[in-house]
Amino acid sequence: MSKISPLSGFPELLPDQRVVERAVTGSLAETFELHGFANIETRAVEPLDRLAKGGEIDKEIYLLRRAQGEADDASSDRTLGLHFDLTVPFARYVVEHAGHLEFPFRRFQIQPVWRGERPQEGRYRQFTQADIDIVGRDELPFHHDVEVVRVMVEALGRLPVPALSFQVNNRKLIQGFYRGLGIPDVTAAIRAIDKLDKQPAEAVAELLVEQAGASVEQAQVCLELASIRASDASFADRVRALGVTDDLLDEGLTELAAVLEGCVDVVDDHVTVEANLRIARGLDYYTGTVLEIFMAGYERLKSVGGGGRYDALASDGRTTYPGVGVSFGVSRTLIPLLSDGVLAGSRPVPSAVLVALTDEQSRPGSIAVATLLRARGIPCEVAASPQKFGRQIRYAERRGIPFVWFSQPDGSHQVKDIRSGEQVAADPDSWTPPAEDLHARAVVATSSTDDTQTDTQTDTRTKEQLS
């Protein structure tokens, strides 16, 4: 095995960075479960014909073939691809296993997905998503739209990440508005408005005219609608002031107001929810609530999450399973934060204690101490070799292990906090490290500006690792 260069678009975390990722996914799972969401995992592959239904995404799909497929293998006649999100496999899972599920079915799913797109910051070829969805059979009351947004707000509010903003809109609102306004091709108009984050308003206005058949005046009103933002129900008055009336528009306005209102008691400075009427989301399957999530200081990543209501994504022909869900980009959010040194793991190993070794003959004694500590839930490791104690302490230091344990020939024990240098007598049956030292955990840089100056070694490393 010769020198190895990283594979572009497939970032891997070092052990201390993985501590952060596990803390984040563990915290998300805990919140989701408190709200009754069951965990599932779907297989990584789906038949291509199912994946390709989305339309826009098919050029990014990774297809599979066996290096030496056998001719008599019946399954080889169906092309498989790696899933590119968790929504399409979930819809398939619901239809396939519907007979064994209870509805409304709440589930969360935290898994990698794959897209063969050009790698850039926040965009990878393999990345982890955390999704929650609620799916009903035949019908799903609107209050679940509010529920799923609330749960994700609460879950993300517990993460050690910069401030997040949920920007919510409603497809019924847009569609009803366009219909009431008299736009000939409503779907094309939504696709055009969805491009507002990449193109200037004038270009989008041209698209509205050329592709949606709008007049120049209608295009202008569409852009005015898209400029409306508010953190309370006042957005509805501004929409009505544009003079368009439509039943579906009214329904959308009511639903959007209900999402904002329903989240009032879970938002704070850290996580906000606001109406943003330019949010459209390109995916055709959304039918009501749509939202995207943005992270303060990381607007260049575009959204770090999104989702919405889909009434017809999952169906077996007889039964339809309407759903609503939100997806959070774990890799898209964390990898830039780790790379910038905003977040770090407190240490790269789980061990809170290194049990020192006097000589190779005393290894069983050191193992016995370690066993007693572990029996009380204290992660620890025994020194690899009986080096001088100074070297064993440096060994612990390099790993970020805060405590070193020394057993004396007379059967007494001492434990040293290698950060303060304080060394005290200790009993392996009762000594416990401070709670904050017990497990490796995610830590937030106190001042990221200072840190990038002083901690250049870490900085170089993460840049290199995570490019």
Added chain:
Amino acid sequence: MSKISPLSGFPELLPDQRVVERAVTGSLAETFELHGFANIETRAVEPLDRLAKGGEIDKEIYLLRRAQGEADDASSDRTLGLHFDLTVPFARYVVEHAGHLEFPFRRFQIQPVWRGERPQEGRYRQFTQADIDIVGRDELPFHHDVEVVRVMVEALGRLPVPALSFQVNNRKLIQGFYRGLGIPDVTAAIRAIDKLDKQPAEAVAELLVEQAGASVEQAQVCLELASIRASDASFADRVRALGVTDDLLDEGLTELAAVLEGCVDVVDDHVTVEANLRIARGLDYYTGTVLEIFMAGYERLKSVGGGGRYDALASDGRTTYPGVGVSFGVSRTLIPLLSDGVLAGSRPVPSAVLVALTDEQSRPGSIAVATLLRARGIPCEVAASPQKFGRQIRYAERRGIPFVWFSQPDGSHQVKDIRSGEQVAADPDSWTPPAEDLHARAVVATSSTDDTQTDTQTDTRTKEQLS
């Protein structure tokens, strides 16, 4: 989306079965961390030239190609495949990231792997492995062989699975023995002996003669060696009684005895460790300790885990990283147990409480109760619709939710254990369910024989799901 049939070889778990898998992987992770093993995840893909080095496995590799690869994409000129185990990617990770790791490096990894082989019970095209390895730089003392076996014995000993047997051998012992005996092709002899689990002894004897150049008498002695099994160091005397002497043989005998001795205090009736001198393991990279793990009553699955010492798997040309590790087949073990009804999840949802709903107007009040319960770590959900209480109780029953919460118009609260029917006054600020009801958990069938008779519904379902 029309009716969907399962994809052979890609089993998926229902939510209650996933409860078991998460309990198992969570328990494994906890034990591994108590012993200082850091978690990592490697990307799912490796360049084909790296994967194909193993030799025996290349026909089973899934290769990737992008549905519409771009011509100007520099990375497209290197064929990627899905990893078929966690050892090869780990070796690559160590070499690639060596500058940022501390050695000896202990890591655990729990991830899916993919093999395009013909599906059968216990053999899938996507399945989850749990691996621990310890890797050194330039050298790795033998005591880590003992450590890694001890840790896996302890980890598996905590799982709710049938009795497990670690069957250990040592490549130095076999190689030294064959060399001392005068077998011309030692490597071919090891490959032949490795076939003893599939072929009768006479066929293996013929292979030893034909492929390893052994005489008929030598082949017989090889089979005698392979017949030796013992749970203590007595195996060494039986080997020596065969009259072969060799330095490497002696080293192997000493190491194997040390593994058995080092595990004496962690084995019990549930997990045993014994010397079994027919264990060879086909993979070429093993150089010392080798082992396979078998599960009582499931010998038809062959081994449910295995591993050993590899001195030269990871190298960048200048530096070599010797390692020792054990891999446990999570899917191979659990899916047959779930399918047989030996293991099950206590319920398919995390919710311990269903908060009932009197009418749609009282939803905020029910949400407030749920929020109070969640603040104290009690998973719960609010009823989807204000049906009659009897229907809401049946709704909870179908989900296995043990408690239903009723709020009275006068502001008082009652909670009903729907299994006993007992209903008592309760305060949402202080009421707590019994510990065993708080979270969904893995449960062991008390009598699997009876269960398969009476619980045919579950049986049919799991068979269907997991085929």
